[in-house]
Amino acid sequence: MNKIEAKNVDFYYGSFHALKGINIAIPTGEVVAFIGPSGCGKSTFLRLFNRMNDLIPGARLEGQILIDGNDIYDRSVDVDVLRRGVGMVFQRPNPFPKSIFENVAYGLRVNGVKDKAFISQRVEEALTSAALWTEVKDKLKESAYALSGGQQQRLCIARAMAVQPSVLLMDEPASALDPISTAKIEELICELSSQTTIVIVTHSMQQAARVSNKTAFFYLGEMVEYGETKKIFTNPEKEATQNYITGRFG
Amino acid sequence: MALQFDPAYNRRKRRLQTAVFGLFRLLSYAIALVLFVILGFIIVKGISVVNWTFLTQAPTDGMTGGGIWPAIVGTFYLMLGSALFAFPVGVVSGIYMSEYAPGGKLVAFIRMMTNNLAGIPSIVFGLFGMAFFVTYLDFGDSILAGSLTLGLLALPIVIRTTEEAFRDIAPSYREGSLALGATKAQTIWHVLLPMAMPRVITGLILSLGRVSGETAPILFTCAAYFLPKLPASIFDQCMALPYHLYVVATSGTDIEAQMPIAYGTAFVLIVIVLVMNLVAGLIRRHFEKKLNTK
Amino acid sequence: MKKWIDRLARRVFTVSGFVTSAVILLIIGFLFSEAAGLFRQPIVEEGYVLALNKSNTVDRLSAEEIKLLFDEDITNWRDVGGADMPVRVFRLEDLDRLYTEEELGAEYEHAGDKIAEQVRADRGIIAFVPTVLVEGRTDIHLVPDHTIPVKDVLLGTEWYPTATPSPIFGMVPLLAGTLWVSFFAILIALPFGLAVSIYMAEVAPPGVSRVLKPVIELLGGIPSVVYGFFGLAVIVPLLQQTFRLPVGESGLAGSIVLALMALPTIITVSEDAMRNCPRTMREASLALGATRWQTIYKVVVPYSISGITSGVVLGIGRAIGETMAVLMVTGNAAVIPTSILDPLRTIPATIAAELGEAPAGGAHYQALFLLGVILFFITLIINSCVELVSARNKTKR
């Protein structure tokens, strides 16, 4: 069963052809990593899955992107509902200027959940699943900015998980963190993969290798190779992939 | 308990957003409309008054006839005078802030003082000008006193733009020049000043625009209700467009006859301000384009 | 040579670096020295004195009491702490009515005697006469004068700077007028300002923002006297018709004009603040299924709140200090306003309107400088608030 499917996706920023004819199928419950040099389109592609590129003026998509078999760019799709089901974690920790509790409760509140007891329960579950509960349970009312960078990023993951998304998009989630925090995030990714399908964009090939089951290599707007992570990292089919992962690039 | 979302809430929040954004758009257009109403009102009513005689004659018949030539000249003198004072002092002070001042508390203090100076109401400048330039330094009601008062008003604007213009120059230029053995003064003169010049000039023009429209500071330092002759020296009083507009619009014997003159004066004043803004904008745009193509 | 120029340049730069600080110190110094003189001024107009009958025990009169006495609003000495007897007001002009020129003498040399005569004759008399005429007399009771008390100025509710024999400088009506008109100006400007800045920063397509921004800047560039003129020519008649007012010049007219003038400041600063809100912050909210509006009021506005506050406070500062426009449209009645449709008068407008008529060095002149000092401090406090808010903003992240 494929969670996400992209069919012949072409994407343009104005006249710039950012993504060229991409086909990919991401199976449910997998962790898929997108790697490639800067500007290769991997982040752009990721942001197509929750229609985040809608906000960019002059952006244009051709082809289809299906989640659970439904075209998410169909006119009848309510983009808020789509995004509720597709969580996202960003490059830098970006907690809202609110308390820790309110950060996690945010997704519930903006989607009309009003039951206080239920919200508290979900907040606890989400923080627990982000391995943060024991660290913050006594200071839920404090500002999220009081947390360390790594904790903030886990808070952002908890925030995304609170609405139980079936897909979690991660855009270089550990690139702004120190190695120990990075390790915690990676561990978290492995644990969350039992709850949701994860697509992660990363600059660090080691990270892709460590956390993902499948890896896609992007170069100049094209998807050069997509396959089992073990295969990509030991015996890639394309020379470009090999050059990139061995650092012999360019 | 399973997570469940209310589809009705979703529809509600969408509708709310449409309504709020619609309202915001309406208010924004309303503000733009207000500007056009003000400008349009003054332009439509004023343009018919303005002709060559209006621009080149002195007022006649107890302000109910004639033109505004002395006021235009007076405003020009005041702008020139304040520029002569504010530009050198302001630019040098701005350079000090960016290039010389030791960091930390001192700069923060000076910057705070500059910001405070910028925030002082113009009428307080007027009071100060009267007490200091007119009375204490005994310049009397004169172009000199008025220019200096207006210059003080323009000072913070000049300082701020100069400081920002210099601060935005990459340190590598300074280091490059210093590494060739140039002194700091040489570096500023030969390298930094030419680079910062366009933005500094933009700031200067904007400050002139502000000066040209100010009334309160010259009320007691320089402005004359009516002068048949043009000022002969910097110790003479002069007329000025904004003050003239104030006088013609609020006091006088024959309101009916004075109104067209008021519209004409307002029109000229607006044109000066618009031109100043336009020129500043053009210089900025030209400069930005040049930077981008580099 | 090169070194020498460099050193000279450094000195020149350093000196001019402190020019703003020096100007502020000068402003403080001159404003204060002029304003402080007010509290050394006698209550009764300088060169004059109040003379009473010997039997009258009243020894101290406040400026307000003097004004009431001379307006004949107080007609019995009982009311000011004296004996129960009717008040008779005597002015120098009365002398000419009662006596012939010969009796007074060509140089008024006998005027002192005649005044004393009158004062001796009536137990309830109060005479306002030049000091030179009655100086040193022991047959009449000269009310010892005292300086203007600080309390009467700062808390006084009446502003009659030209009243004789003793002007009243109660500043409360002016302060109230200033705050009242600024309050309504902000009340009008705030919803507009927030709506427009949010629209420009968050909602409008880039093309629209590109047009709106110079429009707003232009609105800020229009001279205040032009706003005043526009208010006078358009808004005032409009209000007069709409609310059927006897005069259209009112606090509301001032508030509308001030709102227009404060708007560009509020909009530009708040818009900048909102544009500084990181893009990912917005995206994080949208990615959770929030609408753009939810994102704006739940994330962007809280994030930029200190910048928005700065903008609003700067707008208030601009409104409080604005002179010409207010002077032209508010009607300039120095009374404590009860309704926004009443004419009122603000501190800057008072200074602008009255300084021209106040003789330099007199109490009135000094009172106007005191108003300037008050205005200076109000704006100084406002600016410091902005500095504090933005400094806190910087340390926050």
Add this chain to the structure above:
Amino acid sequence: MVKFVENELQNIRKEISDMWMLVYEQLDNAYKSVLNADVTLAEQVAAREKRVNAFELKIDSDIEDFIALYNPVAVDLRFALAMLKINNNLERIGDYADSIARFVLRTELKPADRVLFEQLKLQQMYETALTMLKTTLSSLEHHDIAQAKSVFEIDETLDAINDQAIDVLVAYATEHPDAVRLCIELAGVFRKLERTGDHINNLAEETVFYIDAEVLKHRRTLAKDGDEA
């Protein structure tokens, strides 16, 4: 330590341990088939050799993946490298067990040969080798360097028995010219057991390298020479 890396390490450790047990069993069974002339057992050993080979490939590829995906450093890197070599050495030992079993299948052993085995101290030789193999595994599992180093001394015994066995075989072949073939085959068996000892030495060296980052390879012999001098 990051959990998923730890899981991978655990997995490899278990595979090596299984491989080790498998090889040990092979060697043990080969021994028993020689001792008891048990052809069935010998056939089983020969059949299982394929499993040993497949297991070696599996472990090799797992370790390659581990290095490729997790970029191990320090102790993890030494572990991966040591296990890679231990894996190869174990496979070689497996090969020897296989050839010994094939010798049993080729040669019809007679009960009388047992006397010869006694003379050759086959049992002692064999049991020493098996003990070494077991000791080394235990030292790896318990991270016991002393235990690992103890193997090197036991290896001397193997060399001694092997040297002595040649003399015995020469004497036996002179006495029984019809048994020359058997003698040569047996010499091969002893040679293989002696080589097994060397491989076990390697296992011990790799174990010490993994635990302590101490390179004993070749040095050990140098040191011994030094002692003798």
